[in-house]
Amino acid sequence: MSIQQLINGISLGSVYALIAVGFALIFNILKFSNFSHGGVMVVTAYTGYLSAIGLKNFISSTPLFVITVAVAALAGGLVALIVERVAFRRLRINKSPVIYYFVSSITMGMLLENLVTVFASSNFYSYPFTLGSQVVHLGRFTVATSDLFMLTFSAISLLLLIWVLYKTRMGVAIRALSFDVNTSSLMGMDVNFVIMATFVASGILGGISGVFLGINYTLYPQLGKMITKGFIASVIGGLGNITGAVIGAILLGVTEVFFIGLVGSGITPVFLFFIMLAFLLIRPQGIAGKIVQEKA
């Protein structure tokens, strides 16, 4: 495996890290797997596309990319807020069993995906950037500009998230809530507000990853299925663990690029699937090492 592949793998992994962390944030607080995250990514990827198309005659390529990511991130936060309000608020108030959260999130994901299909048809679109063809030379190695942008943006947003989680009042509140909802609310915390804030954070990450996926794979309504990569990363890293998710995602990205070089991109998902199964057999608690058991 060459250094070149390693660089590509890390940049791909950084996008997976965004997905996996957005997924892990919600898992931590509400203790269920949020399948609607894929739908949020699709909607934001298209929103970003619309803004890029609208502005492409006025702004040059690089700032346009930044604006597109920003618009998508905002849209992601907004969509995630709506999802929380429509799909999960009432369930939480009614203290519904966890399987209803599952169904609600699946339904919400399908709803978002199909709304995109209805309004944008199932054609393929691509962003009007010309980043893909440009490369940057770093010593002996060449990196595609788009990869470099993805890596930088993902790193910045993940660092920002970690700063928020560990250095701000809101971050402390989110961590307290993921530890124990009842005690936190008895301590006078506004649970609804903190959960909304978590959804916004997860939606922002989802929005950014949506645009990156759209750049990598072109835009189509089923883009949300790329959330599988986020799932695999979370399973490898340890379910609901944010550091683990990042490590798992980077590992996954590197492994994927390695296998694509070895056996071709078509059959790679099969290998990734078996790696995930092997991980579950050998180390079900994931890299992070804390096993999450069903609450009694």
Add this chain to the structure above:
Amino acid sequence: MDLFVSVITFTCITLIGVMGVFVVTGLTGLFSFGQASFMAVGAYVSGVLGAKYNLPFPVAIAAALLFGLAAGLIVGLPTIKLRRDYISLVTFGFGEAIIAILNNSASLTGGATGLSGIPQLTSLWLVLLSAAACIFIVANFKYSKFGRQCLALRSDELAARSMGINVNRIKLTAFLLAAVMTSYAGVLYGYYTTYVEPGMFNWTVSAEWIIIVFFGGINSLTGAIISALALASLPEVLRFASEWRIVIYCVIVLLIINFRPTGIFGEYELFARQGSSKSGKGA
């Protein structure tokens, strides 16, 4: 008449798939997003054997069921001991993996262009009989010792475990039963349309089946059957609204989950067994 027959056939095939989901999700509380991939396994294994090797229909069925069982074991064994979330995440990945395998073994499965030339052996009577048999099996499963243990572990796994129920074995049994049943639905599908392609079996199909089960109510087999009959046959009739169909289903399901979480039919059963409805709450 042809349209009528095809609507009935597809509805019955969906019904068999939904019965599988009812066992896994309705009774046991697990979520499988790879259920449609088991259908792909069944359709492709039997289809390849029928179209390429000209094996007789019953042999193809048996092989398909065995492969379905094996696939169920591969997915089920590592995941069933873990938290429930894992099985939904892993089955999701399983669906992707199956589609990748089908797309990349073009010499055997025809790849993305699909597998054609499967003999058309699924008759109306076969489909009706199969659907009835599956309903019979699931109904008996629900009221058997296994079904009751499934229900117990769905509502509280820890309590079920402490009552001496072998939780992992019961979960695996339910999962494998559903896997085999869905593979059979795949056989019927392949031998009816004579043509299968990987795109027909993605996760949205599995999600649609879960939605159908919740539409009727997860505690009611009758509800699952009726909603499968209604939701699977309507789109065949209302082709013009096909774009909006899933959107409308989703909105309805969100409304149901928010305002009537037990589903339309609640716990109602058309043929409730003697005593079962009374002892149900106490047990």
